Amino acid sequence: MTRRWAAGWAVLALAPWLLPEQLRGGVFDVKTFGAKGDGKTPDRGAINKAIEAAAAAGGGTVYFPAGTYVTGSIRLRSNLTLQFEPGCTLEASADPAAYDAAEPNQWDKFQDFGHSHFHNSLIWGEGLENVSIVGGGLIGGKALTRGGGGGGDKAIALKLCRKVTLRDFSILTGGHFGILATGVDNLTIDNLTIDTNRDGIDLDSCRNVRISNSSVNAPNDDAIVLKGTHALGFARATENVTITNSLVSGYDIGSLVDGSYKRTVKQAPDRDGPTGRIKIGTESEGDFRNITIMPIRFAPKGTTCSMSSLRCTVLRTLAPRPAWQSRAPS
Numbered sequence: 001m002t003r004r005w006a007a008g009w010a011v012l013a014l015a016p017w018l019l020p021e022q023l024r025g026g027v028f029d030v031k032t033f034g035a036k037g038d039g040k041t042p043d044r045g046a047i048n049k050a051i052e053a054a055a056a057a058g059g060g061t062v063y064f065p066a067g068t069y070v071t072g073s074i075r076l077r078s079n080l081t082l083q084f085e086p087g088c089t090l091e092a093s094a095d096p097a098a099y100d101a102a103e104p105n106q107w108d109k110f111q112d113f114g115h116s117h118f119h120n121s122l123i124w125g126e127g128l129e130n131v132s133i134v135g136g137g138l139i140g141g142k143a144l145t146r147g148g149g150g151g152g153d154k155a156i157a158l159k160l161c162r163k164v165t166l167r168d169f170s171i172l173t174g175g176h177f178g179i180l181a182t183g184v185d186n187l188t189i190d191n192l193t194i195d196t197n198r199d200g201i202d203l204d205s206c207r208n209v210r211i212s213n214s215s216v217n218a219p220n221d222d223a224i225v226l227k228g229t230h231a232l233g234f235a236r237a238t239e240n241v242t243i244t245n246s247l248v249s250g251y252d253i254g255s256l257v258d259g260s261y262k263r264t265v266k267q268a269p270d271r272d273g274p275t276g277r278i279k280i281g282t283e284s285e286g287d288f289r290n291i292t293i294m295p296i297r298f299a300p301k302g303t304t305c306s307m308s309s310l311r312c313t314v315l316r317t318l319a320p321r322p323a324w325q326s327r328a329p330s
Contacts, residue, residue, distance in 0.1 A: 026057065026061070027063050028050040028053050028062050028063065029050070030047050030062060030065075031046075032050070033049040033053065035047055037064075037067025037088075038067065042071070042095070043069040043070055044074070044093070047069065047071055051074070051075065051076070051077055054080055055078070059077075059079025059130070060079075061081040061082075064084050064085060064090075064137060066085050069089065069091065070093050071093055072095065072100075072152065073100040074090075074123045075100070075125070076124065077125070078131065080130070081131075081133070082123075082135075083135045084135030084137025085137065086137070087137075088135070088136075089140055091140045092122050092142065092143040092144050092152055092175075096151035099121070099122075099150075101120060102117035102119060103119045105117060107231060107233045110230035111229040111230060111231055111283045112283070113153075114154065114176040114180070115180070115202070115229050115231050116231050118154075120152055120153055120154075121155070121175075122139065122141060122144065122155050122156070125157075125159070126160060126161070127161065130162075131161060132164070133165075133167075134166075134168055137169050137170075138170045139156075139174070141155045141171065141174045141175050141178075142172075144173065144175025144176070145176075146175060146198060153176045154178075155175060156171075156179045157180045158180070158182070159182045160183040161184045162185045163185075164186070164188070165190075166190070166192060167191055167192070168191050168192070169193075170194070170257060171192070172254065172257050174194065174196040174197070174200070175197075177198065177199045178201060178216075179200070179202065180199075180204070181204065182205055182206070183204070183232050186208045187206060187208070188210050189209070189210070189211045189212070190211075190212050191214060192215075193257060194217065195256040196216075196217065196253070197218075197221075197253055198221045199223075200216035200222070200224060201223070201224045202225045202227060203226050203227065204229050205231075205235075207237070208240045211241075211243045211244070212242075213245050215246065216246070216248050217248075217250070217251050217255075217256035218275065218276045219250040219253060220253070220275065222275060222276075222279045224246075224248060224279075225279045226238050226241060228286020229284060230283075235287075237286050237288070238287070241290070241291050243293045243296060244294055244295070244296075248276050248277065248278055248296060249298070250276030250300060251263060251276075251300065252265050278296065
């Protein structure tokens with residue numbers, strides 16, 4: 001049995017949730033397409049070649065064996081799964097030229113730069129369906145920035161996508177956003193660990209979303225945010241969202257992933273923290289409907305759930321079920 005076929009059978013054994021559409025083209029090992037995974041060689045070209053090969057086959061699984069893959073923008077396609085083997089790290093390149101340029105958005109004056117542009121991200125997709133990123137790997141975004149200074153500014157950015165699953169991986173320092181989902185429907189986020197320097201997860205104008213069994217540490221900003229900005233050029237409701245059985249926290253950056261739970265930082269950059277909160281609002285014009293938050297663990301003491309800067313016309317069926325302050329690890 002060749003190494004590629006052995007890897008393929010391993011992926012199928014570990015990923016029973018893959019959709020039939022995603023299995024039609026089989027398994028595409030990024031190393032077969034020239035990726036080194038040595039922590040030094042730029043692997044963006046090889047990774048995107050593997051993705052394009054899967055897309056040409058009608059869909060498939062792009063498989064990352066253990067190793068450290070230095071990369072810029074990874075362009076997702078429909079009917080695609082990125083499968084991370086444990087021990088796999090995607091490391092954001094420090095080279096600004098490794099990232100796609102921020103696409104034009106005539107509506108960018110209505111919200112900040114990060115919410116207005118998607119292509120200048122480590123992993124991005126627009127107008128796609130049946131997309132999954134799964135497996136016990138790590139996305140390392142130390143080189144990601146915030147704002148329009150060039151380079152990448154988000155770990156994962158999704159716009160106007162359908163049927164998306166994000167499961168089982170970790171993000172360490174995700175830039176402006178660990179995950180930005182805008183106009184995304186039928187989104188499942190499960191068993192993620194996000195330990196980041198700005199926002200953890202931003203859901204902007206999304207529908208039918210479930211976040212579960214996840215831990216989001218964001219001492220400098222918001223852990224999980226629901227928004228309804230004008231980034232799409234029109235108002236769109238954020239609705240049918242459940243956040244359950246998860247932790248949001250404001251420990252020192254990196255200390256959630258390494259398990260040390262440090263608490264040395266006394267104030268976030270916005271002078272309101274450390275934060276790590278769940279928030280509904282800011283820059284929002286779309287409605288919020290059928291939002292359920294149950295149960296959520298807030299740590300350390302003082303981390304909150306808040307609503308701010310709402311300009312929506314409907315705020316309906318908001319149901320924060322019993323949440324509690326955690327007993328913070330010592």
